[in-house]
Amino acid sequence: MDSHKKRVLSGIQPSGNLTIGNYIGALRQWVEEQEHYECYFCIVDLHAITVPQNPVALRNKTQEVAALYIASGLDPDKVTIFIQSHVTAHAELGWILTCLSPLGWLYRMTQFKDKAAKQQQESVGAGLLNYPALMAADILLYQAHAVPVGDDQRQHLEFTRDLAQRFNSLYGETFVIPEVMIPKAGARIMGLDNPTAKMSKSEDSEYHAVYMLDSPAQVKKKIMRAVTDSLAEIRFSDDPERAGINNLLTIYQALSGRTTNEVAQQFEGKGYGDLKKAVVEQVNSHLEPLQTRYNQLMREAGYLDDILAKGAEKAAETAERTLNTVKERIGFVPGKPRR
Numbered sequence: 001m002d003s004h005k006k007r008v009l010s011g012i013q014p015s016g017n018l019t020i021g022n023y024i025g026a027l028r029q030w031v032e033e034q035e036h037y038e039c040y041f042c043i044v045d046l047h048a049i050t051v052p053q054n055p056v057a058l059r060n061k062t063q064e065v066a067a068l069y070i071a072s073g074l075d076p077d078k079v080t081i082f083i084q085s086h087v088t089a090h091a092e093l094g095w096i097l098t099c100l101s102p103l104g105w106l107y108r109m110t111q112f113k114d115k116a117a118k119q120q121q122e123s124v125g126a127g128l129l130n131y132p133a134l135m136a137a138d139i140l141l142y143q144a145h146a147v148p149v150g151d152d153q154r155q156h157l158e159f160t161r162d163l164a165q166r167f168n169s170l171y172g173e174t175f176v177i178p179e180v181m182i183p184k185a186g187a188r189i190m191g192l193d194n195p196t197a198k199m200s201k202s203e204d205s206e207y208h209a210v211y212m213l214d215s216p217a218q219v220k221k222k223i224m225r226a227v228t229d230s231l232a233e234i235r236f237s238d239d240p241e242r243a244g245i246n247n248l249l250t251i252y253q254a255l256s257g258r259t260t261n262e263v264a265q266q267f268e269g270k271g272y273g274d275l276k277k278a279v280v281e282q283v284n285s286h287l288e289p290l291q292t293r294y295n296q297l298m299r300e301a302g303y304l305d306d307i308l309a310k311g312a313e314k315a316a317e318t319a320e321r322t323l324n325t326v327k328e329r330i331g332f333v334p335g336k337p338r339r
């Protein structure tokens with residue numbers, strides 16, 4: 001791998017079903033980034049268990065997400081794709097960074113507050129609070145320069161930078177301070193049933209999200225039902241009242257590759273039904289080849305496992321180099337090399 005390229009790391013939790021929001025806002029951007037950076041993309045199963053998971057579902061979703069990375073166009077010969085729990089350095093550095101994380105910083109995280117509020121106070125696991133320290137470990141182990149994430153992860157990135165600086169000033173320059181990389185405008189996809197909230201893969205309601213593995217009929221049903229307004233005018237807008245139409249236009253624009261102006265012109269004077277039909281066609285024409293690749297991958301038993309094994313090996317090599325430096329700096333006695 002090119003050592004002069006800047007490094008990128010990102011990850012998605014294997015919980016829920018990946019949506020076209022994940023595709024447009026993350027995966028498609030990663031596919032572009034793989035040409036310019038040395039990339040590490042993981043499936044963050046250690047993060048997934050910060051809330052209760054069913055073991056069978058967790059296992060299946062982890063493999064599904066890995067296959068969807070590849071089906072979306074990530075090339076295992078160009079990027080390192082791995083499962084977080086396969087590289088034990090994540091849990092190890094996660095612990096060390098947990099010990100360096102002030103409780104005040106952790107309690108301030110809005111994701112913690114939101115997720116904790118959804119559970120009985122007594123049953124909230126400590127992992128949910130320590131989640132950002134583990135995420136910092138994911139990033140810092142690879143000395144990543146840039147971390148592509150959605151806007152909702154900005155605070156966790158700030159936390160990571162603060163923690164890295166704290167470590168560096170306590171123990172000497174060790175970590176690269178990572179930059180957040182928020183996707184270009186227009187890559188933030190909102191819920192179809194509630195276009196003022198980000199499209200989520202862990203929302204129960206049936207008409208909230210289009211999943212990457214939805215059938216053409218499901219895609220159609222969901223998009224035709226998407227919430228709009230009664231103004232009967234199609235244009236991009238940041239008025240919350242118009243968020244539904246804006247979201248459909250955004251999806252169309254992102255997938256068609258046309259400019260905002262071209263899209264605005266194309267739909268000027270058209271009806272909402274026309275726009276919805278055009279969105280259905282765009283989405284299905286992207287998902288069809290992707291699902292074909294996905295099904296091929298899932299049929300070839302062993303192929304995915306091999307990619308993930310190779311990915312874990314490459315990731316571990318990079319990660320352990322950082323981890324060993326950290327252990328030495330904080331005063332751990334080096335273990336005798338095994339074998």
Ligand code: TRP
Nearest residue numbers: 009010011012044047135138149
């Ligand atoms: N917290 C991220 C999310 O929910 C997932 C994640 C975990 C992540 N570790 C990461 C993203 C490291 C980027 C880099 O979306």
